[in-house]
Amino acid sequence: MIKKEQVRVIKGLLDHLDNKTNVKAEGMIKNPADTYTSEDRFQNEWNNFFLEHPQIIGLSGDLPNKGSFMTTDDFGVPILATRDANGEFKCFVNVCTHRGVIVESARRGEKEKFSCPFHGWTFNNQGSLIGYPKPDHFGEIDKSCYGLKQLPCVEKHGFLFVHPKENGVIDTQDLLGDKLIEEMDSWGFKDLVLTQEEEYVTDMNWKLAIDTFGETYHFSTLHKDTLFESFYGNVQMFDTFKRNARLSLCKRQIEDLRTTPEKDWDVRIGSLPVYFLFPNIIVNVLEGGIIVVKEYPLENSPHKSVSKVSFYFTPEAIEYINGLKKENASEENFNPYIAFGEIIRDEDYVAAAASHKGLRSGKIDHILFGKNEPALHHYHNTFREALNLEPISLIKSK
Numbered sequence: 058m059i060k061k062e063q064v065r066v067i068k069g070l071l072d073h074l075d076n077k078t079n080v081k082a083e084g085m086i087k088n089p090a091d092t093y094t095s096e097d098r099f100q101n102e103w104n105n106f107f108l109e110h111p112q113i114i115g116l117s118g119d120l121p122n123k124g125s126f127m128t129t130d131d132f133g134v135p136i137l138a139t140r141d142a143n144g145e146f147k148c149f150v151n152v153c154t155h156r157g158v159i160v161e162s163a164r165r166g167e168k169e170k171f172s173c174p175f176h177g178w179t180f181n182n183q184g185s186l187i188g189y190p191k192p193d194h195f196g197e198i199d200k201s202c203y204g205l206k207q208l209p210c211v212e213k214h215g216f217l218f219v220h221p222k223e224n225g226v227i228d229t230q231d232l233l234g235d236k237l238i239e240e241m242d243s244w245g246f247k248d249l250v251l252t253q254e255e256e257y258v259t260d261m262n263w264k265l266a267i268d269t270f271g272e273t274y275h276f277s278t279l280h281k282d283t284l285f286e287s288f289y290g291n292v293q294m295f296d297t298f299k300r301n302a303r304l305s306l307c308k309r310q311i312e313d314l315r316t317t318p319e320k321d322w323d324v325r326i327g328s329l330p331v332y333f334l335f336p337n338i339i340v341n342v343l344e345g346g347i348i349v350v351k352e353y354p355l356e357n358s359p360h361k362s363v364s365k366v367s368f369y370f371t372p373e374a375i376e377y378i379n380g381l382k383k384e385n386a387s388e389e390n391f392n393p394y395i396a397f398g399e400i401i402r403d404e405d406y407v408a409a410a411a412s413h414k415g416l417r418s419g420k421i422d423h424i425l426f427g428k429n430e431p432a433l434h435h436y437h438n439t440f441r442e443a444l445n446l447e448p449i450s451l452i453k454s455k
């Protein structure tokens with residue numbers, strides 16, 4: 058984040074603390090219950106946001122070396138992503154051109170050739186079919202017609218984008234806009250190293266998972282023994298970037314900045330910036346790295362979703378964590394990542410799953426987002442706009 062913006066965010070948070078205020082929308086909105094429970098709405102989202110929209114599948118650090126690969130199968134098309142000998146990021150449909158079997162089933166690794174487990178057709182990391190067993194028995198084929206299907210993909214601003222459609226367009230300028238691009242580049246995401254991945258399957262609509270990141274009104278209750286110890290609840294700054302947004306949370310450590318010269322301020326001391334990248338990506342920016350949460354529907358259902366959590370750190374932060382691990386060698390299962398994962402799994406998603414159950418009961422027709430929850434207003438209306446639905450109007454409130 059550029060320095061001027063860091064200072065504006067910190068000053069805004071301090072101002073809210075001093076005046077006992079919070080960022081506010083002009084009113085409240087009623088989000089209809091069927092946003093989360095309707096099969097029709099879900100199909101509409103699945104087609105528009107997942108099958109037809111560019112997807113962020115990870116960061117540059119997911120493919121650290123020439124010869125690295127990763128696979129995903131989260132948005133309808135099985136994907137094999139590679140970094141070829143030239144260091145270029147490539148994406149293919151992970152489906153064998155012989156009889157349709159998934160070619161590579163490992164989540165990630167280092168491999169330059171991929172052999173299909175069924176009959177052994179072999180593809181290189183540029184997708185070309187380089188050989189198949191017993192051609193004299195099988196018959197002669199034009200290998201150039203049987204490469205893995207390539208998908209449009211782009212590596213920019215530290216992110217790996219892929220389009221699930223062969224003729225899809227990925228215009229990162231259009232997706233993010235100049236201001237957010239400048240901000241993403243300033244964080245240096247491209248140099249981060251992937252250190253850990255977790256996933257949580259929950260009986261809730263995929264958007265309910267996102268909603269738990271969209272406000273800090275709940276910190277003093279749901280997280281009173283965890284996050285509330287290090288964050289002020291109900292104090293935020295909020296900014297939008299086209300369909301994307303940034304919610305800046307307020308750390309208690311912000312108090313240190315009151316006596317620090319402004320030129321030495323780092324926004325991450327006093328705040329946790331949380332980006333919402335349309336449609337389903339949440340990026341939490343920490344001092345030594347980031348935690349990316351990707352939310353996907355499961356089983357083609359509005360009622361089930363998976364949260365994929367990836368931790369990326371700077372090489373310096375990793376060195377520091379490894380030092381801590383050594384010092385704590387006697388402590389079994391020392392894991393610096395577990396706290397964040399446990400909190401969202403055991404607190405946020407438990408509450409969100411209960412909310413989903415309540416919504417499914419059909420006994421309430423809407424849920425209410427307060428003036429102090431502008432992120433929820435923004436991205437729910439953004440989802441609606443993207444689906445050609447009328448925006449939800451504000452209920453004015455003082």
Ligand code: FES
Pocket residue numbers: 153154155156157158173174175176177178
């Ligand atoms: S299905 Fe892949 S080699 Fe036969």
Ligand SMILES: [Fe+2]
Pocket residue numbers: 269270275279280405
């Ligand atoms: Fe939470």
